[in-house]
Amino acid sequence: MKSANWLVLVLAVILLEFLSWRTEALFTPTDNYLIVCGSSQNVTFQGRTFVPDLLLSSLSLKSESTSYVATSNSSVPSSLYQSARIFSGVASYKFNIKQEGRHWIRLYFYPFPKSGHDLLSAPITVVADDFVLLNNFTFENYNGSFLFEYAINVTSATLMLTFIPWNNSVSFVNAIEVVSIPDAVLPDQALALNSSAPVSSLSESALETVYRLNMGGPLITAQNDTLGRTWENDSKYLHVSSSAVNLSVNPASIKYTDSITQETAPNRVYATAVAMGDANVPSMNSKVTWVFPVDSNFRYLVRAHFCDILSQSLNAMVFNLYINDDIAVPSLDLSTLTGKLNLPYYKDFISKSSAESGTLTVSIGPDSAVDITNATLNGLEIMKISNDAGSLDGLSSAANLLPKSLSKKNRIPVIIGSLVGAVAAVALIGFCCCCMPILKSKVTNHGHPMLPLRLYGNFRTMTKISATSQKSGRASCISLASSNLGRFFTFREILNATNKFDETLLLGVGGFGRVYKGALEDGTKVAVKRGNHRSEQGLAEFQTEIEMLSKLRHRHLVSLIGYSDERSEMILVYEYMANGPLRSHLYGTNLPSLSWKQRLEICIGAARGLHYLHTSAARSIIHRDVKTTNILLDENFIAKVADFGLSKTGPELDQTHVSTAVKGSFGYLDPEYFRRQQLTEKSDVYSFGVVLMEVLCSRPALSPGLPREQVNIAEWAMSWQKKGMLEQIMDSNLVGKVNPASLKKYGETAEKCLAEHGIDRPSMGDILWNLEYALQLEETSSALMEPEDNSMNHIPTIQFTSLEPFDNSVSLINVGNSGIDDDGKDSATSSAFSQLVNPSGR
Numbered sequence: 001m002k003s004a005n006w007l008v009l010v011l012a013v014i015l016l017e018f019l020s021w022r023t024e025a026l027f028t029p030t031d032n033y034l035i036v037c038g039s040s041q042n043v044t045f046q047g048r049t050f051v052p053d054l055l056l057s058s059l060s061l062k063s064e065s066t067s068y069v070a071t072s073n074s075s076v077p078s079s080l081y082q083s084a085r086i087f088s089g090v091a092s093y094k095f096n097i098k099q100e101g102r103h104w105i106r107l108y109f110y111p112f113p114k115s116g117h118d119l120l121s122a123p124i125t126v127v128a129d130d131f132v133l134l135n136n137f138t139f140e141n142y143n144g145s146f147l148f149e150y151a152i153n154v155t156s157a158t159l160m161l162t163f164i165p166w167n168n169s170v171s172f173v174n175a176i177e178v179v180s181i182p183d184a185v186l187p188d189q190a191l192a193l194n195s196s197a198p199v200s201s202l203s204e205s206a207l208e209t210v211y212r213l214n215m216g217g218p219l220i221t222a223q224n225d226t227l228g229r230t231w232e233n234d235s236k237y238l239h240v241s242s243s244a245v246n247l248s249v250n251p252a253s254i255k256y257t258d259s260i261t262q263e264t265a266p267n268r269v270y271a272t273a274v275a276m277g278d279a280n281v282p283s284m285n286s287k288v289t290w291v292f293p294v295d296s297n298f299r300y301l302v303r304a305h306f307c308d309i310l311s312q313s314l315n316a317m318v319f320n321l322y323i324n325d326d327i328a329v330p331s332l333d334l335s336t337l338t339g340k341l342n343l344p345y346y347k348d349f350i351s352k353s354s355a356e357s358g359t360l361t362v363s364i365g366p367d368s369a370v371d372i373t374n375a376t377l378n379g380l381e382i383m384k385i386s387n388d389a390g391s392l393d394g395l396s397s398a399a400n401l402l403p404k405s406l407s408k409k410n411r412i413p414v415i416i417g418s419l420v421g422a423v424a425a426v427a428l429i430g431f432c433c434c435c436m437p438i439l440k441s442k443v444t445n446h447g448h449p450m451l452p453l454r455l456y457g458n459f460r461t462m463t464k465i466s467a468t469s470q471k472s473g474r475a476s477c478i479s480l481a482s483s484n485l486g487r488f489f490t491f492r493e494i495l496n497a498t499n500k501f502d503e504t505l506l507l508g509v510g511g512f513g514r515v516y517k518g519a520l521e522d523g524t525k526v527a528v529k530r531g532n533h534r535s536e537q538g539l540a541e542f543q544t545e546i547e548m549l550s551k552l553r554h555r556h557l558v559s560l561i562g563y564s565d566e567r568s569e570m571i572l573v574y575e576y577m578a579n580g581p582l583r584s585h586l587y588g589t590n591l592p593s594l595s596w597k598q599r600l601e602i603c604i605g606a607a608r609g610l611h612y613l614h615t616s617a618a619r620s621i622i623h624r625d626v627k628t629t630n631i632l633l634d635e636n637f638i639a640k641v642a643d644f645g646l647s648k649t650g651p652e653l654d655q656t657h658v659s660t661a662v663k664g665s666f667g668y669l670d671p672e673y674f675r676r677q678q679l680t681e682k683s684d685v686y687s688f689g690v691v692l693m694e695v696l697c698s699r700p701a702l703s704p705g706l707p708r709e710q711v712n713i714a715e716w717a718m719s720w721q722k723k724g725m726l727e728q729i730m731d732s733n734l735v736g737k738v739n740p741a742s743l744k745k746y747g748e749t750a751e752k753c754l755a756e757h758g759i760d761r762p763s764m765g766d767i768l769w770n771l772e773y774a775l776q777l778e779e780t781s782s783a784l785m786e787p788e789d790n791s792m793n794h795i796p797t798i799q800f801t802s803l804e805p806f807d808n809s810v811s812l813i814n815v816g817n818s819g820i821d822d823d824g825k826d827s828a829t830s831s832a833f834s835q836l837v838n839p840s841g842r
């Protein structure tokens, strides 16, 4: 008998242990967006990691006109506030929501000075789905950083958070959170103080946290709350004449239950409290009172948290809770309600401010019916409830504030419109697939992909990038945290350098605008790219390019010298590439033909540049428009990859890397990318394969004038390569001057690049190795057989000594670490070379 009792007891203890362990399990929110706006890197704030806004695939930003980023200096309170996204037109963040239900929306603001805009007086209007969160709010009368917290019930798969600037002004935000809330945390109904009937359907309202206090205790920040809430200490609101004492116990002694967990409030909230002070004040009126300024036009959800950490035994305390002048709970007896000491309890009410005063007061005080004269309060939350217009700020509804195109009524036509668009796009792609080899012209993009665009600069250049198209779906920005953009040029300097954009100095025209040859005052020759403001595609490419180039420095990438953004111009200054694009040395001009060795060296250089793009940055960078006009040659015929206008970082972060528009140039386009719109480094590899064939055959990637089977160089050359007869179609200038083994290696390499499926294509590192090997075969053979002068066709000014990095026949092993690559990261090459030297290693 006794042992059975023991067993029951032991089981009960185990069960209790289990229960208490279970209630301490952490809540993991299904939706958990912590984003820092405009930043280019993760920011850790209060123990949590905020991710840059445009790096998340499940989040998109659509803005009516340009949005951009401003960054303050390090005097801001936290790095979370160091960048802001500024909107000069209506802009919406669209969050994909995995689980419907209540979500926190937290908005962080820091109207930092010197931002080029008066953020302090910028009226902020924010709409979340159908709720107005902020309406014409300014920070003018406030100081410091701001956190606004809202709870709204999201009932669809997306949440639209829209920022609406007023005329001629801007709106901004520094960081945003959208995080799931457990269903049990916020009530659907609560008792209204003026009537005994509960007010229901709170879940259909939006709530804004206006006060959340940890009575008698310290500030609790987001990292110490499983739901990321902030609990202020109460001393600011304590009515001065109140006599109050602080209480605290060990937080571990707080006993949670099934219905009251740490999601209700952290144990540190319950472990401290304020109680009535000593009875040196007249006992009956010695209420402890907190006073809160509130907007008298709104109702508030008031939640009072209790936990008896004061009493030594049960039933030792009975008191009243007052809200305004009403007794909210008479004779509150925690012992009866909880059955235990240190066991939390809370109660919700709905109230307004006390008549006309614009304040809401909460008090605890003794119950006159009993002669126990102490009272306690542990925590308090006051949340504003949205009004009938669905607003938490003013009387305008979301529909009134949103531009017509964004309000719900107009959504259906938009959806139909985009459906039609999608069908048209599919049809277009189908058409292109059938006719691709015949198509002559370059197809421009039809969609408006949300490219993650960031620019770098510094304070003096914090100017708005003018948006030219109102309908632009693009957002652009300047993030000024790291100013590695190189030299800043005044517009006057640019005018001087280009002789006022003299058309005789025009080097080329691209999607972004025009490129001029120029000379700086010190005589340095430069290429000046002048942004074409009429082209929104150009604008975006331009910004991508600044960002890419400013981060990337490599011997085989065209380097950025500086930029100018005065007078709303966007001008980039590059090193001048004396010998222009590779293509002009292959065909279509009268330039002397390149030797095989030169061609190999150029291909190797370009491959190195691409290899660096694919591997050196934290995330791989995909060029997306590899072609012979984007490989430029300097005065020493060193190849450098140019035009990052279509660059996009690789798929590491962005798992569902489906780009919304096929970009690139026909003839070079990876067929797999074209079909599946899935972008990988292997798309560049394919295009590079086309370049290799073009270099070998000296003909364009697409030659529509030729017989059908010859139009597309990739198909045409592949058919000959498969027959092992590539020499049949190669440049006639090369016939008889190429070592067959070298050509064989080259042909095999190009063939692998042009493989149908990305996974079958080699990496740029492998290609580099193979091309180096082809060069090696060429050089050793020509050394063996008393060669004809390979430089016969060279332009006389070429000095081979300056090709030293490639002239590696002497000391192969050193190539990898001879400082060719500024970053010293070319380990693939050096290991490749050791394999080359020791063939058994491969």
Ligand SMILES: *[C@@H]1O[C@H](CO)[C@@H](O)[C@H](O)[C@H]1NC(C)=O
Binding pocket: 042, 049, 050, 051, 618
């Ligand atoms: C940024 O944070 C996200 C989420 O925590 C993480 O997945 C990512 O690896 C971080 N990126 C960097 C560069 O630290």
Ligand SMILES: *[C@@H]1O[C@H](CO)[C@@H](O)[C@H](O)[C@H]1NC(C)=O
Binding pocket: 073, 074, 075, 112, 113, 114
């Ligand atoms: C940083 O900003 C503060 C004002 O926000 C200003 O007082 C200070 O001079 C700035 N520092 C620098 C280095 O610009």
Ligand SMILES: *[C@@H]1O[C@H](CO)[C@@H](O)[C@H](O)[C@H]1NC(C)=O
Binding pocket: 123, 136, 138
């Ligand atoms: C916005 O607020 C400013 C004062 O802060 C006021 O002058 C202006 O009339 C308000 N605009 C609207 C449309 O409410």
Ligand SMILES: *[C@@H]1O[C@H](CO)[C@@H](O)[C@H](O)[C@H]1NC(C)=O
Binding pocket: 141, 142, 143, 144
């Ligand atoms: C803002 O803070 C600064 C110093 O931190 C202070 O001098 C200024 O008076 C404050 N302004 C307001 C409106 O509180």
Ligand SMILES: *[C@@H]1O[C@H](CO)[C@@H](O)[C@H](O)[C@H]1NC(C)=O
Binding pocket: 166, 167
């Ligand atoms: C904004 O501009 C529109 C028309 O351009 C005007 O009707 C409206 O009053 C303006 N609003 C403000 C707040 O200036």
Ligand SMILES: *[C@@H]1O[C@H](CO)[C@@H](O)[C@H](O)[C@H]1NC(C)=O
Binding pocket: 192, 194, 195, 299, 351, 352
């Ligand atoms: C209670 O207050 C609400 C608004 O707060 C009001 O709509 C309702 O009519 C009031 N009920 C009574 C009985 O006064």
Ligand SMILES: *[C@@H]1O[C@H](CO)[C@@H](O)[C@H](O)[C@H]1NC(C)=O
Binding pocket: 101, 102, 153, 154, 155, 183, 188, 203, 204
């Ligand atoms: C959210 O709203 C829906 C529909 O009004 C309701 O069924 C659901 O219970 C609400 N969720 C919460 C957590 O209140």
Ligand SMILES: *[C@@H]1O[C@H](CO)[C@@H](O)[C@H](O)[C@H]1NC(C)=O
Binding pocket: 216, 217, 218, 233, 234, 235, 244, 245, 246
């Ligand atoms: C109670 O604690 C608050 C904050 O923890 C503190 O500001 C206040 O001075 C304390 N009051 C007393 C009477 O100790």
Ligand SMILES: *[C@@H]1O[C@H](CO)[C@@H](O)[C@H](O)[C@H]1NC(C)=O
Binding pocket: 217, 218, 219, 233, 234, 235, 236
């Ligand atoms: C409570 O906040 C006040 C200012 O509001 C601060 O002076 C005090 O130190 C805080 N107390 C604790 C314990 O953090």
Ligand SMILES: *[C@@H]1O[C@H](CO)[C@@H](O)[C@H](O)[C@H]1NC(C)=O
Binding pocket: 047, 218, 219, 220, 223, 224, 268
């Ligand atoms: C908050 O949590 C951190 C670690 O998560 C801890 O080091 C710190 O002491 C906690 N702060 C408080 C006030 O509990």
Ligand SMILES: *[C@@H]1O[C@H](CO)[C@@H](O)[C@H](O)[C@H]1NC(C)=O
Binding pocket: 245, 247, 275, 276, 277, 278, 279, 310, 373, 374, 375
């Ligand atoms: C309430 O309890 C606290 C803590 O035990 C004590 O300091 C205070 O004097 C009590 N107040 C009254 C009125 O008894």
Ligand SMILES: *[C@@H]1O[C@H](CO)[C@@H](O)[C@H](O)[C@H]1NC(C)=O
Binding pocket: 495, 496, 497, 498, 499, 500, 521
């Ligand atoms: C540029 O300015 C320098 C003097 O600063 C002048 O000598 C030169 O002729 C100018 N060049 C052009 C193209 O105007």
